[in-house]
Amino acid sequence: MTRKKVLIILAVLVIGAAAVGAYFYFRRETRVSVNVESLRLRDLESLVSASGKIQPKTQVNISANTTGRVTRLSVEEGERVKKGQFLLEIDPRSLEGQLQRGEASVAAARSSLQQSMTNVEQARALLELAQQTLKRQQELWKDGLTTRQELERAQNDVAVREADLKARQQDIETRQQQIRQEQAGLATTQYNLNQVILTAPMDGLVTRRNIEQGETAVFGTMNNPGTVLLTIADMSMLEAEVEVDETDIPMVSLGQIAKVTIDAIPDRSFRGHVTEIGNSPIQSTGQQTNTQQRQATNFKVVVTIDEPVPDVRPGFTCTAEITTATRKNVLSVPIQSLTVREMLFDNKGTLVHEPPPKKGRGSVEPTVSASTEPPPGHERKEVEGVFLVRDGRGVFAPVKTGIAGEKYFEVTSGLKAGDQVITGPFASVRELADGEEVKVQSAPRSSTVRP
Secondary structure, eight states: OOHHHHHHHHHHHHHHHHHHHHHHHHTSOOSEEEEEEEOOEEEEEEEEEEEEEEEEEEEEEEEOSSOEEEEEEOOOTTOEEOTTOEEEEEOOHHHHHHHHHHHHHHHHHHHHHHHHHHHHHHHHHHHHHHHHHHHHHHHHHHHTOSOHHHHHHHHHHHHHHHHHHHHHHHHHHHHHHHHHHHHHHHHHHHHHHHTTEEEOSSSEEEEEEOOOTTSEEOOOOTTOGGGEEEEEEEEEEEEEEEEEETTTGGGOOTTOEEEEEETTEEEEEEEEEEEEEEEEEOOOOSOOOHHHHTSOOEEEEEEEEOSOOTTOOTTOEEEEEEEEEEEEEEEEEEGGGOEEEEEEEOTTSOEEOOOOOOOOTTOOOOSSOOOOOOOTTOEEEEEEEEEEEETTEEEEEEOEEEEEOSSEEEEEESOOTTOEEEEEOHHHHHHOOTTEEEEEOSOOBOOOOOO
16 A cells, blocks of 8 residues: 555544544533422521620619628628528628617707707797786786886787797707707618628529629629629529621511520520510610621510520520511422523513523623513513423523522412422523523422421
């Protein structure tokens, strides 16, 4: 065989191989591989999740009602106490001295009152004597046996004695008021003296102790944290104080069932219900930066725990899942199936399915239809929906959804049980065009019904 023939044969083989390669290249699979799921009825729960702290429903801050040094202290932080149990004593010696001075002041005021009463009796006797003298002078004046000077002197003497009697009587009232004042001060001192011994107002746990024996307890204003000596909490009823985002607050209402999990008690959850919803947003403390001001606004929601919680302490971090709505036996669609497309609608609001754009090699389909000018009487608008598998194509179907469960949305219109909805992969759902050919990657699957 000549060299020329060999070259011709090799050229024919190369051309044939190229033709076969080109044939398989242009016949390669261009359909989008997708996963699908068959829609069916499920029970759904809409949940609002929020984090916060465990706090007792009832707690009492014990403050000093008087200033003094703590001479006895019998409880430790974390100790359980009973109602009426002795907690601490403040040095009573200063108050005992005040009590003695108060008693002496009351006794002195009573003695002054007695003296004023004696002066009144004396003034009344002198008045009666002056009145008798005036009467005799008037009789003598009628008989012409006395002078006008003596008569006027007797009249003036009666007037002076009457004024003196009124002054003495007013002094009695002043002494009586003084006694009341001294008695009030004595009662206050006696009350403060009774307050030097502090006892537990209820059964509970000592969750805070801000004083040591020998330190001075300072009397302060109400709700001043500096005056709190002890805090006793009733741990038999607990609350989860959580912060709920402003977008979820409209769905939360009183009485809704909740499930509370505590970080310090793993693998357990506790039943509860919503008992309080804040009307004002939680104010952040300190100076706010621009970043803090852009953060989401949260509202305080209180969930009362309906069962005992063992070995719990105030301030434990917790998470509450509040059930805001439930649906029984409703059609549901996977959350990852929902997408948004710009679709064409006629003047009656009916969806018009346009032919899918041709996909070239290496091109990426946009997430919405091409923004070409719509025909007369038609309009394009973005709608939410899913892609259904029909005759080997992904067909877009607008849907209306209800509550959102953990993995599924409730479908209120647009779908029916048994529809094959495309669930993934995510990139395929995002890039898929209405009417585009698809290849089901796996057999339709059915997820477990969520209780």
